Amino acid sequence: MLLVLLFLLSLPLSLSLNQEGLYLQRVKHGLDDPNGFLSNWNDRDDSPCNWYGIHCDSATRSVNKVDLSNANVAGPFPSLLCRLPNLSFLSFYNNSINSTLPVDLSTCQNLLHLNLAQNYLTGPLPVTLADLPNLRHLDLTANNFSGDIPASFGRFVKLEQLSLVGNLLDGTLPSFLGNITTLKQLNLSYNPFMPGRIPPELGNLTSLEILWLTQCNLVGRIPDSLGKLKRLTDLDLALNSLEGSIPGSLTELTSVVQIELYNNSLSGEFPPGISNLTALRLFDASMNLLEGTIPDELCRLPLESLHLYENNFVGNLPESIVNSPNLYELRLFRNQLTGELPKDLGKNSPLVLLDVSDNQFSGEIPSSLCAKGELEELLMIYNSFSGQIPKSLSECRSLTRVRLGNNKFSGEVPAGFWGLPYVSLLELVDNGFSGSIAKTIAGATDLSLLIISRNNFSGEIPDEIGRLENLFDFSGSNNRLSGSIPASMVKLGELGRLDLHNNELSGGFPTGIHSWKKLNELNLANNEFSGKIPEEIGSLSVLNYLDLSGNQFSGKIPLGLQNLKLNELNLSNNHLSGDLPPLYAKEIYRSSFLGNPGLCGDLEGLCDSRSEAKNQGYLWLLRSIFLLAGVVFIVGVVWFYWKYRSFKKAKKAIDKSKWTLMSFHKLGFSEYEILDCLDEDNVIGSGASGKVYKAVLSNGEAVAVKKLWGGSKLEDEKIENESGDVEKGNMEDDGFAAEVDTLGKIRHKNIVKLWCCCTTRDCKLLVYEYMPNGSLGDLLHSSKGGLLEWRTRYKIAVDAAEGLSYLHHDCVPPIVHRDVKSNNILLDGDFGARVADFGVAKVVDATGKGPKSMSVIAGSCGYIAPEYAYTLRVNEKSDIYSFGVVILELVTGRLPVDSEFGEKDLVKWVCTSLDQKGVDHVIDPKLDSCFKEEIWRVLNIGLLCTSPLPINRPSMRRVVKMLQEVGPETQPNTAKKDGKLTPYYYEDTSDHGSVV
Structure with a gap:
């Protein structure tokens, strides 16, 4: 009875x-x-009313x-919510709402705010959204909506x-949006619209405060309307193909706080007013074709950030900028x-960054640059600046990057300048600086790159340089440095x-290298x-460039040098x-040892100091051998040689008539020199498409030669090679054509x-620059x-x-690689990376209709x-996913597919391991833990690239x-977030060479 009573009460x-x-x-269900x-x-x-998310x-x-918002819920959009009669605010921001939006949302009559951004919604935009009479806020950012913007959107009453x-909208940018006169913010950025002009009708949106049309495939001129x-405060038309001049009507935007026009093809001068x-x-307005002078009236404005790089401006920087x-x-x-x-x-001005590189400026560095104590980056390379570094900069403790190379500076570097505590890059290359490296350099504890080559520095390298625990590159060549290498440098x-070549240094190697x-x-x-x-030099396992020529080293060459994989000796x-x-x-190393009279070896020009007496001791034996051999050898060989020479001449005449050479750079060799190196002893790789040879030319340089298989090796069907490559068709023809068409045009x-x-009728050769360190995949996943x-x-x-970015953004039309992987990233002698193997590369459809479907997977x-x-759609996003996998390989040290993962691949394994075991289980244990935060940030980039x-x-x-x-080496810049100026990062495109 008690149980029944409790039941009835409940x-x-x-x-x-x-x-x-x-x-x-x-x-919920x-x-x-x-x-x-x-x-x-x-x-x-x-x-x-007390439930989570319910008000x-x-x-x-x-x-x-x-x-x-941010609840990580998944499933189709719950249209049942529209039955809540007083619902005015609905947000599923940053979840996994999928499928399509219901066609009829008109039952949500009281809805004012609808935010479905950062989900997985697909299909067309519902026409009935415009039937919500009270809707003021509509955010569908970062979904997969496709097709046109419905014409009904021009009927919004209160939006x-x-x-x-960031959707897949691929129609035209519609003019009817100019009918929504209530709009305060219009953001259509990052959609693959058809190429089109900015509709002049947008000028009717007189209440508009924010207009973002970044990367919308816009062409033509900016309309005067x-x-x-x-009321506009933010105008962003960046990353399009706009042309013509900046219209004078933009000077009437008296409320505007930000104008971003970068990466277009705008030309002409600034408009007056x-x-x-x-x-x-x-x-x-960077990365355009603007010209003329920088107007004085622009520099009189209360600007916080001015970017005009990569244009054609001339003349002086106006004094009013101060x-x-x-x-x-x-x-x-x-x-x-x-x-x-x-x-x-x-x-x-509280200057944080000044970059005037690659201009024709002259004169001295203004002593007031760091007057406010905020200056972090000073980049002035490739100009004609002169004079000395002002002493005021030696007190600028905020500096992190200094690049003064390739100018006409002179005099001594102030002692305090050497020891700035936060500078990671100090580049003074190719100037006329004199004096010595000050002992105060001990204070530069963050210094990683010290580049002071081609100056007049003298004196000894201070012992204090051994305190720079982060020093990665010390380049001081072509100076007048003297004394020995400090023992502390070990x-x-x-x-x-x-790199200290061409100096006056003496002594020997310090102990402990x-x-x-x-x-x-x-x-x-x-x-x-x-x-x-020292024999120790053989223990430097990653050393691949060793030049000790032109000194007074004596004794034997250490046998330990044979342990090294040297590309230069x-x-x-x-x-x-x-x-x-x-x-x-x-013989290939002969020039590496010339000028050492005491060295002996079976190479011409070596061992010239052997005594004449010793030579005479063996002379009688050598004569006897030659006479006896001559009797036997000459009789048989002369006939054979005559026959062989005739055969060789005939073969060479035939071969020369067969080969056709197509060059893409100025060559210092002929095709016959390449053919002579196609020996099995020179094979350095083999795969589904052919063999790769290393060819050492007569000038001492090396090239890589890919010899494509003949037709018998490949049938016209889908195949899978040893590394898991999946391709189809006659790769000899298609792959060769793609490689030549792509790489022949790229610089x-x-x-x-x-x-x-x-090429001949039955053989095709591709000759590349030689990459001494092979492929990233082979090196990373080996011992x-x-x-x-x-x-x-x-x-x-x-x-x-950067290589893939060039293919996607700087090639016209863009190129999709389609086979990005660690084995197709080659490494030069300095471990600089090159993207390679364009046998399945494709250009992106130039019509603007979006990704092109291929017949098979590559x-x-x-x-x-x-x-x-699943869809066979070719676009740049496919390459980005593959590159994300490469990043995960670099961070984890693991293969993209491994039996340890079971049914998973590397991407799924990383995601699962992060959830269950944490980041320490994912990061390659061979990596130094002091870089953990940096590695974690790169891992996040890899995960972002591999988003489903x-x-x-x-x-x-x-x-x-x-x-x-x-x-x-990066520092914050300014960009926009939610309409406000917030920290952002730009690429420092003024970096050059090995200092990047």
Whole structure:
């Protein structure tokens, strides 16, 4: 009886939940809630007002707001919510709502705010959204909506914000949006619209405050009608193909705070009247074709950030720039500006970054640049600046990067300047600086790159340099440095490059150089070093460049040198003696040992000091041997030689008539020199498409030759090679044509160089630059993987990203590689990365209609993007997924597919392991734990690139920027977030050469 009574008492509670609560219960049952955010949606409550994400009107207790942002719920859109009669706010921001939106949403009559951004919604935009009479805020950012923007959207009555960023909308940018006169914010950025003009009708949106049309495939001119948007605070038309001049009507936007026009094809001069923009804080017109002078009236505005780099501006920088009280960022690199910098620049401005590289500036560095104590980056390379470094800069403790190379500076560097505590890069190369390296350099504890070559520095290298624990590159060649290498330098465990050639240094190697475990390049040529070459040098496992020529080293060559994989070895012009190590007793290394009279080996020009008496002792024996051999040899060989010569001449005449050479660069060799090297002993690789040979030419240079298989090796069907590559068709023809068409036109430091191709009817050869360190995949996943320390891996990731970014963004039309993987990233002698193997590359459809479908899959197991495997759609996002897998390889040290993963691939294994075991289980244990935070940030970039939805993957240009943000050489810039100026990062495109 007691149990029955308890049951009856509980029954009214379970039946007391109101109708709105019952609707929400049904919504809960239709959603997947892995994190239990909806666990307190209890059907025993009488009202849902205290449930997670549910808000009710205080008077009526009716649900008016459902906010499940960031709740990680999944499932189709719950249209049942529209039955809540007073619902005015609905947000599923950043969840996994999938499928399509219901066609009829008109039942949500009271809805004011609808935010479904960052989900997986697909299909067309519902026409009926415009039938919501009270809707003011509509945000569908970062989904997979496709097709046109419905014409019904022009009927919105009260809409104030429309955001459709980052979808797959591929129609035209419609003019009827100009009918929504209530709009305050219109954001259509990052959609693959058909090429089209900015509709002049947008000028009717007189209430508009924010207009973002970034990367919308816009062409033509900026319409004058935009000048009517008097309330506009933010105008972003970047990353399009707009042309013509900046319209004068834009000077009427008196409320505008940010104008971003970068990366278009705008030309002409600035319009007059720009001084009307009294609210302007950020102006970015970089990467256009603008010309003329930088107007004085622009520099009189209260700017915070001015970016005009990569244009054609001439003349002086106006003096009025010194009166900008808020200016913290000034980027003017790669123009044709002349004259001197204003002498009071920085006196009234909290300058953080100044980049005037690649111009024609002259005069001295203004002493006031760091007057506010904020300056972090000073980049002035490739100009004609002169004079001395002002002493005021030696007190600028905020500096992190200093690049003054390739100018006409002179005099001594102030002592305090050497020891700035936060500088990671100090580049003074190619100037006339004199004096010595001050002992105060001990204070530069963050210094990683010290580049002071080609100056007049003298005196000894101070012992204090051994305290720079982070020093990676010390390049001081072509100076007048003297004395010995300080013993303290053996403490530099991070040292990767030591280049001190062409100085007056003396003495021997310091004891303990075995601690230079990361040393990749050692160049001490043309000094006065003496003593023996230490046996320890053979323990420097990653050393691949060694030049000790032009010194006074004596004794034997250490046998330990045979342990090294050297791409460059030069010990010539010393006093070395004894026998050559067997590995180097070959003709190819002969020039590496010349000028050492005591060295002996079976090479011409060596061992000239052997005594005449010893030669005479063997002379009688040699004569006897030659006479006896001559009797037997001449009789038989003369006939054979005559026959062989006739055969060789005939064969060569036939061969020469067969080969056709097509060159893409100026060549220093012929096709016959290449053919002579196609020997099995020179094979360095083999795969489905053919063999790869290393060919050492007569000039000493090496090239790689890919010989494609003949037709018998490949049938016209889908095949899978040893590394998991999946391709189809006659690869001999298709792959060869793709490789030649693609690489023959490309010129980029991170794309492998195709020197030429040689063809006959039944054989095809591709001749590339030779990459001494092979492929990233072979090196990373072999026993030598431990040699790739984190900074080298990071550099490889940045290099490869820049190569792919060039293909996607700078080639016209863009190129999709389709087989990005670690085995197709080759490494030069400095571990610089080159993207290679374009046998399945395709150009993106130039019509703008979106990704092109291919007939078959091309790619490699573990690297193929999910959508590519099912839809066969070719676009840049497929490459980005594959590159993300490469990043995960670099971070984890694991293969993309491994039996340890079971049914999973590397991407799924990383995600699962992070959830269950944490980041320490994922990171390669061979990597130094001191870089853990940096590695974690790169891992996040890899996970972003491998997002299941293509729309959520960043562009390769953005990937490059994000990777550079991770490195120690980047500092914050300014960009926009939610309409406000916030920290952001730009690529420092003024970096050059090995200092990148």
